[in-house]
Amino acid sequence: MTTNLYDLDFNELTQFIIKLGQPKFRAKQIWEWLYRQYAPDFASMTNLSKSLREKLDTLATLDTSKIAAEQASSDGQTKKILTQLPDGNYIETVLMRYNRRRTLCISSQAGCAMGCVFCATGQMGFFRNLTVGEIVAPVLHFARELAAEGQHVTNIVMMGMGEPLHNYDNTLKAVNRLTDPAGFNLGTRKITISTVGLVPAIRRYADEGRQTPLAISLHAATDTERDKLIPVNKRWPIAELLDACRYYIEKTGRRITFEWALISGENDTVEQAQALGRLVQGMLCHVNLIPLNPTKGYGGGPSSRERVDAFQQTLARYGVSSTVRVRRGVDIQAGCGQLRDRVAPPKPSN
Ligand code: SAH
Ligand code: SF4
Numbered sequence: 001m002t003t004n005l006y007d008l009d010f011n012e013l014t015q016f017i018i019k020l021g022q023p024k025f026r027a028k029q030i031w032e033w034l035y036r037q038y039a040p041d042f043a044s045m046t047n048l049s050k051s052l053r054e055k056l057d058t059l060a061t062l063d064t065s066k067i068a069a070e071q072a073s074s075d076g077q078t079k080k081i082l083t084q085l086p087d088g089n090y091i092e093t094v095l096m097r098y099n100r101r102r103t104l105c106i107s108s109q110a111g112c113a114m115g116c117v118f119c120a121t122g123q124m125g126f127f128r129n130l131t132v133g134e135i136v137a138p139v140l141h142f143a144r145e146l147a148a149e150g151q152h153v154t155n156i157v158m159m160g161m162g163e164p165l166h167n168y169d170n171t172l173k174a175v176n177r178l179t180d181p182a183g184f185n186l187g188t189r190k191i192t193i194s195t196v197g198l199v200p201a202i203r204r205y206a207d208e209g210r211q212t213p214l215a216i217s218l219h220a221a222t223d224t225e226r227d228k229l230i231p232v233n234k235r236w237p238i239a240e241l242l243d244a245c246r247y248y249i250e251k252t253g254r255r256i257t258f259e260w261a262l263i264s265g266e267n268d269t270v271e272q273a274q275a276l277g278r279l280v281q282g283m284l285c286h287v288n289l290i291p292l293n294p295t296k297g298y299g300g301g302p303s304s305r306e307r308v309d310a311f312q313q314t315l316a317r318y319g320v321s322s323t324v325r326v327r328r329g330v331d332i333q334a335g336c337g338q339l340r341d342r343v344a345p346p347k348p349s350n
Contacts, residue, residue: 003060004060004064005034006132007131007132007133009177010027020052020059022052032183035183035184038140038143038144041057065091065134065137068082078096080092080094089111090110091107093105093139101155102151102152102153102155104138104157106139106160107130107135107138107158108135108160108161109130109163109167110126110162111161112161112163113126114166114196116217116230117229117230118261118263118300121162123295129162129166129167130162130167131170136184155192156190156192158191158193158194159192163198165195171193175188175210192214192215193212193214194215194217196217197217197232202216202245206247213257216241216257218258218259218260219259220233220267221279229266242280245283249283249285256284258288260288260290262308263292263300263302264307273314276320277315277318281318282319287315289322312324
């Protein structure tokens with residue numbers, strides 16, 4: 001049995017090192033190799049003795065995945081990788097370059113159990129939770145690649161495959177890992193956790209008083225409409241979800257973001273915009289409007305420019321601020337779950 005060092009926090013790594021009969025300070029050296037130098041393997045950890053490096057090679061691993069597909073958008077600003085985990089599951093990671101920002105969109109699960117109808121990941125179903133190591137490995141992969149160009153990861157959004165709050169513990173451990181000042185040292189406010197709206201988990205998150213921003217995938221402002229798009233709305237309807245959001249704002253003093261994929265003729269109507277305006281009016285929040293990325297398993301299409309503008313203007317009348325986000329990497333199927341769909345076989349029925 002090998003141990004994946006990316007799965008260990010600093011204390012666990014220290015225990016692991018002590019068990020190998022090594023002095024404690026080796027843990028700090030290794031930690032820096034992993035999270036400051038982005039070392040790809042043990043051989044490159046040159047301040048460790050050769051015998052320790054060889055020992056680690058037999059007893060431990062780092063990134064256990066392999067790249068199954070890689071795509072760059074035609075403008076070169078977006079790059080997506082599909083990695084295959086040792087058990088055959090796939091996950092996706094996207095790098096988006098925008099001005100000085102280098103934003104990574106990372107995954108928390110292989111597949112997703114939430115079944116949102118418009119989402120490629122939802123359409124494939126749930127395979128399993130990712131380990132902490134599996135969540136952070138793609139970040140280190142891109143950090144290494146960017147470092148070679150003198151750049152670094154500036155932002156992370158948990159908007160790849162999976163529902164982060166459905167894999168709560170590992171997601172938050174990964175956030176801890178990536179924000180550790182003695183390690184990867186990303187600012188706590190530079191990682192956004194996006195959730196479909198798991199109410200008890202949102203409340204738990206609020207109670208922890210974390211500074212890591214939260215985005216809520218709302219997509220509809222009435223239960224009738226949201227039920228059609230997002231099955232978990234039947235379990236936690238909009239009123240309960242909004243209560244949890246208000247609780248989060250109260251506890252943390254932080255603004256919340258609502259995500260809204262605009263689907264032509266579906267949730268892009270004036271009525272939906274008005275309902276949303278009434279729902280979040282006066283709240284410490286912001287709305288991100290994103291024209292839908294079409295997926296194979298769903299008939300809906302993106303809203304027209306006019307519809308998007310009208311939607312935004314309606315929100316403005318309620319004093320609700322919003323941003324229209326460009327659909328980035330559409331030509332490389334950078335929407336979540338879309339690359340795996342092209343490469344991997346469908347989930348076997350069981
Ligand atoms: N499970 C989490 C995070 C992953 S999905 C969540 O749902 O929030 C990341 C974002 O992409 C969510 O806002 C989701 O609703 C959105 N999304 C999924 N499929 C999409 C599509 N086809 N077009 C536009 N946005 C989509
Ligand atoms: Fe899961 Fe998010 Fe996709 Fe819904 S939108 S199926 S929660 S990944």
